[in-house]
Amino acid sequence: MSFAGLKDADVAAALAACSAADSFKHKEFFAKVGLASKSLDDVKKAFYVIDQDKSGFIEEDELKLFLQNFSPSARALTDAETKAFLADGDKDGDGMIGVDEFAAMIKA
Secondary structure, X not given: OOOOOOOHHHHHHHHHHOOOOOOOOXXXXXXXXXXXXXXXXXXXXXXXXXXOOOOOEEOHHHHHOHHHHOOOOOOOOOHHHHHXXXXXXXXXXXXXXXXXXXXXXXXX
């Protein structure tokens, strides 16, 4: 698993809960997987795993594959899920989610 400190059972349950298309709700996922209860440092570490191109931002194409960071066999997010996820996290309107925006999403 890519995220140290998360329990395999929590990850599996969180992925199972959003296995159907258009069932992903990022706030529910963060809570179920255990990220919401992690320290700010752990949340930032998770951000840098999701930021696969190491640009310092999570772009729409990286969000689409968000669940695959937790399990390679997980589905890609639908376009609607991806756009909703991005819209909630992108507070400065630049079309990307920065580390502080990501942390604010999880800790909200």
